[in-house]
Amino acid sequence: PLTEVHWLSCHFAGNALLQKLLHCAEVNENNDPIAKYCLKKLTDPQYRIALTVLDDILGELSELCQTFQRSCLTTIEAYRYAKAKIAKFCSQCLGEKVHWKQQMTSFANTVNTRVVLHSITELCEHLGCQFPENELQEWAAFDTETLFPAKFNYGTENVTKLVGKYQAVLNLPTDGSITECICKQYIDYKFIIVEKMKAGAIRTFANMVTYMLKEEQFTDLTQFVDICGTFQASSADCECGFRLMNQIKAKSRNRLGVNHMDQLIRIKYYLAANGDVNLDKIYHHWTIDKYRREK
Structure with a gap:
């Protein structure tokens, strides 16, 4: 759609260059001088591999951008999608064997691809800095997918860390009583949410947040659920x-x-x-x- 051009334009540009390469090859048969000039550069194997890899990478990043545009996408879900994309890049291009496309195999064996692989390495490092490891480790306590099967001690340590981080922001008491109270509420929350998910009463993270905001027995814990549900990854x-x-x-x-x-x-x-x-x-x-x- 045209509304997506403004943030997918890089991928569109790379794809257009590839299409231009094929077009120039066809036009060159008629001895067109402009086509000859363009084809001289475009048929360079080094340039062609770089352009093809760039188009693939930009295509993957465009798909990730489209994923981030989903409505009600939680921060935890977006983080997982991004980490999965980084792992895919590393496995495909930075492992012991590079998995090129079939049409690139013949070119890759004859040219030096070190520069291309170096750019992919820098891309993965950049994405890794944007989505560092364990950045959302504490918030995983409220991830509905990780609650099965419900365990008594699961997530309690993460909730305790969250209480320490947001104690001043939420104006919580400084004594240890509030931490103990919130952990007790969290234990009840886990088992109730799991049973409701089994019964089909809660299916999504948004359903869980709505339920928690209505329950008075989780008054203190709800503040953290509200924070987790407020910062959406999607715009x-x-x-x-x-x-x-x-x-x-x-x-x-x-x-x-x-x-x-x-x-x-x-x-x-x-x-x-x-x-x-x-x-x-x-x-x-x-x-x-x-x-x-x-x-």
């Missing part, structure tokens, strides 16, 4: 909000204020969630409670 929901804002604030409404914009967006979201708006009640409120300037 899809933000993009939907901006698109809705652009639909509301059109040229005919270019003087729409911030407060009115906020109210209209809330109404739109409420209606999209199958909410019912009582227009008579709204009109009654508008005629009675709305602030009026004195004439």
Whole structure:
């Protein structure tokens, strides 16, 4: 789709160069001078391998970007997708044997691919710095996929570390009682969530967060679940909000204020969630409670 061009343009450019290579080879049969000039560089095996590998790498990164655009994608899930992609690059190109594409095998045996492999190494190192090991180790305690089978001591140590990290931010008591209380709530949380997942009442991370926010018995633990569910890896929901804002604030409404914009967006979201708006009640409120300037 055209809406994806702005963040997939690198892959599109690499793919276009490959297509141009094939096109120049066809045009050269007619002795076209421009095609000859382009083909002289494009048919260089070193250049062709570099271009093909670049197209493959950019294609993989584009797929990763598309994955990151999924709605309600948790940070833990995004981290796993990224680590899986890094592991794939390392296994394919940086192992004892390089797994080239079939059409590149003949070229790879005749040219020096050290520069290409070095660039892939730097890419993996860069991605590794962006997604360091054990960065989300503590938050794995709230990953629903790791709760099976439910074990009594699983995740308690991670929750204790989270309490220490966010104690000042959440204004928690400094004595050890709050840590003990939250760990007790976490133990109950594990077994309840596992049983609800077995029964099909909870299927996704979002379902778990919704359930936790409604349960009073997990009041202290819910603060950490709320933090884990707040920082989404995807910007899809933000993009939907901006698109809705652009639909509301059109040229005919270019003087729409911030407060009115906020109210209209809330109404739109409420209606999209199958909410019912009582227009008579709204009109009654508008005629009675709305602030009026004195004439």
